[in-house]
Amino acid sequence: MTAPAPLIEVEKLEAWYGKRRILNGVDFTVHPGEIRVIMGGSGSGKSTLLRHMLGLNRPVSGSVRLFGTDLATASDREKLEVRKRIGVSFQGGALLTSMTVGDNVALPLREHTSLDEQTIRIMSRLKLEVVNLGGFQDLMPSQLSGGMIKRAALARAVVMDPRLLFFDEPSAGLDPVVSAELDELILRLRDALRMTIVVVTHELDSAFKIADTITVLDQGNVLMTGTTADVRAADNERIQDLLNRRPREVHVDADEYLQRLVGETE
């Protein structure tokens, strides 16, 4: 029996912001049914990698394929077909502030299906129930707390029953209880809806709780990809620094630094 084709294939991906290299030949694959956590410290390139996976940035070199389609070279119609099969929960929720919570959740259905309004309303309320926001459909996003916004964004992300779900820093800015609730919700979604889930985070507790496999990024390089046990047992110094919350040692040559500053201001 052959293994199922990967849903995400990232090959030799490079990204630059101006003269700064952010991703340095990143390679990995994500298979159906997995919860993959992409973990790394601040500035490791996680968010840039996510933007490339979502087709929001074009790779300088290398490629990202979702469902076998390279979003950088796909036609508009092919891109649309891929996007109907993915859901994304952004760090700040990214709910449209001009719409009610219910309209936000219903938006993908209204845009991409020919369902009647009654069915759309029922489906969006069902998804709000799934994330424990039943009855909140008439509120505006500004009337919700941070945790509720993330859950509403999650309801919008899953309303089309996508096969692939992305989370950007799901626990960021949440208290530990709400953060744990969100982790449970992610696990429930995978089990109930059989989704493949990619979570970008720097929260260690959350990462080890939900992950099947973890890809560790550091300064634009993949340090390793493996199970949670593999990552814990890794003998890589940077991974252990990250796991044990040890700050990176920074050596500053004061004379050289001063000379550089003077050079820049002249």
Place this chain on the structure above:
Amino acid sequence: MEALTRPLGKLGRATAGALSGMGYAAMLLVESLYLSMVGWRIGQPLRLRAVLEQMRQIGVDALPIVCLLAFTVGIMLGIQFVSALGEFGAQSQVVVAVAKSVTREFGALITAILVAGRSGSALAARIGSMTVSQEVDALAVIGIDPVRYLVAPALIAMLIMLPLLTVFADAVAIYGAALYSAPALDITPSAYMLQTMSLLDPGDLGQGIAKSAVFALLITLIGVSTGFSVVGGAEGVGRATTRAVVLSICWIIVADMIFSYFLNR
């Protein structure tokens, strides 16, 4: 040497930035026109409800302030022409002078400047805050083209409403001028209006309408392109809003000058 190269470098970067901004605005124009016309074929139809909503915001909601301003400008022109032409014994030319200057120039210009301040800034602020809060990214990953969703309705609404507002402003300004000038010319305001209508030819109105269509393009494209380019959170949104208004007004005046030169040779 560096004292020479540094300003040149700055000038070069500013020029490259301006050219890149124009290129980006042109791309937004082409993409929104393309999506408006054939978007339905690729699952990206034009949102007619959004167009109507934008038409209300840009056009109907602006009626009171356009009315007030056009009326004031009309009276002001009446005062100036009655006084200036009276010095040469040419008071009989007041009606034609007001009619031509309002329809060819002031109606379109005043309306465009007002709409740039009201709606151009609102567009930049709305799209800017959506960019900062990743709402634009969210639209893209949901499979909704942000240009189709945010730019096309505003562009079409502006192209319809600005010329209509201009015609409205022309009528109100001429009426304002009539109220002031008619007694000085010893005629009734309705006689003044009838005389205006007989003196104007369609080309005069057409000149103002053609200008207002170009101004509509400028206001929308500058508003949306500065909105999409916002960086730096709430402060960036504020900067973009101011920039959109200043750039729009500058470009409107420059375009008006170019238009006036070619249309009145």
